[in-house]
Amino acid sequence: MDTPRNTPPEPNPEPDQNEGLNIAAAAREKEEPKAGREPVSLWTFLLAAIVLLFAGAYLGNLSGGFDNEQFTALGYTPHLPPGVEAEEVTRAWIDEYMTLGRRRFGVCAGCHGTDGSGNSAQGFPPLHDNEWTTGYSEKLAMIILAGMDGPVEVNGVVYNNIMPSQAAGLTARDLGAVMTYVRRSWGNDASIVTPEMAQHALDLYEERVAAGLGPVNASELRANHANMLPGAEVDPETGEPLSEGGDGGDPAGEEEVAALSR
Ligand code: HEC
Numbered sequence: 473m474d475t476p477r478n479t480p481p482e483p484n485p486e487p488d489q490n491e492g493l494n495i496a497a498a499a500r501e502k503e504e505p506k507a508g509r510e511p512v513s514l515w516t517f518l519l520a521a522i523v524l525l526f527a528g529a530y531l532g533n534l535s536g537g538f539d540n541e542q543f544t545a546l547g548y549t550p551h552l553p554p555g556v557e558a559e560e561v562t563r564a565w566i567d568e569y570m571t572l573g574r575r576r577f578g579v580c581a582g583c584h585g586t587d588g589s590g591n592s593a594q595g596f597p598p599l600h601d602n603e604w605t606t607g608y609s610e611k612l613a614m615i616i617l618a619g620m621d622g623p624v625e626v627n628g629v630v631y632n633n634i635m636p637s638q639a640a641g642l643t644a645r646d647l648g649a650v651m652t653y654v655r656r657s658w659g660n661d662a663s664i665v666t667p668e669m670a671q672h673a674l675d676l677y678e679e680r681v682a683a684g685l686g687p688v689n690a691s692e693l694r695a696n697h698a699n700m701l702p703g704a705e706v707d708p709e710t711g712e713p714l715s716e717g718g719d720g721g722d723p724a725g726e727e728e729v730a731a732l733s734r
Contacts, residue, residue, distance in 0.1 A: 565711030566652075566664065573653025576646050579638060580654075588658045590626075595633035597626035605654050606662035610699040612651055613665070613673030614688045617642070618680060622689030634687065644671040666711075669703035 505511065583596040590598035599605045604626065605612055619637035623630050642650075648670035655662035688697070704713035 564709045566708035569649050573649035576650035577653050595631055597631045599654055601660050602626050606660050608698045609665050609701045610697040611693045614697050617677040619687035621687045624690040666703050666706050669701035672701045
């Protein structure tokens with residue numbers, strides 16, 4: 473009872489009895505984690521590795537080589553970013569012209585078929601490579617504008633029927649386009665008929681109408697219209713004339729005429 477209350481405790485005679493051992497143990501302890509740098513679970517690494525593996529495989533298989541063409545639907549014309557000239561992305565002149573020609577061919581298709589193979593049972597001749605389609609362009613133009621009657625031999629078959637005039641509402645550009653479409657579709661490979669050339673045909677047709685003449689026939693076409701419509705040939709990419717006042721190109725189908733008349 474006489475020990476004062478606030479006497480400090482007796483110092484331990486053997487402080488840190490196991491000091492050596494404790495230091496070794498303390499050295500083995502992991503460092504206390506600092507805020508924000510806590511150790512990450514191994515599972516996190518494993519998960520990340522799996523995700524990367526799948527993502528890599530997915531891109532490898534489905535990226536299409538990161539080629540922009542891979543993702544562009546055929547015929548797709550991108551919207552123009554501001555400041556880009558339209559010419560840089562529009563289609564070649566000949567593609568536009570052929571598209572117009574195919575549209576104008578709609579009226580012909582009713583008789584000659586969408587694939588130009590005609591219908592021999594009903595007396596509609598095919599438009600595949602022959603002297604009337606891929607030959608002299610003036611013949612084809614006069615058939616379309618004036619219509620045709622009388623016997624006509626097409627690819628070895630004789631037809632004798634009546635084709636009505638298709639001139640109504642055809643501009644020079646329409647006429648040139650539908651002629652070009654016929655001359656360059658279904659394996660046909662003849663020269664382009666430009667609007668300038670087609671205008672000459674419209675002029676000829678006007679004279680014909682003024683003279684009171686009706687549909688043309690095969691022998692008349694051979695006698696009077698075995699010509700290429702005059703006009704400069706054009707660059708298919710741009711539609712620009714290649715030279716002033718050309719001869720309208722070569723009549724691809726005319727060897728057949730030569731062969732026939734031999
Ligand atoms: C109403 C039916 C009809 C329509 C429409 C028609 N044709 Fe014809 N076409 C004929 C017939 C029938 C003949 C054969 C005439 C004959 O026997 O003399 C013919 C003959 C032709 C020929 C010569 C023979 C041949 O087959 O190569 C050409 C070329 C031709 N047509 C192109 C056209 C084009 C191009 C159009 C559209 C702009 C067109 N036709 C629209 C019925 C038609």
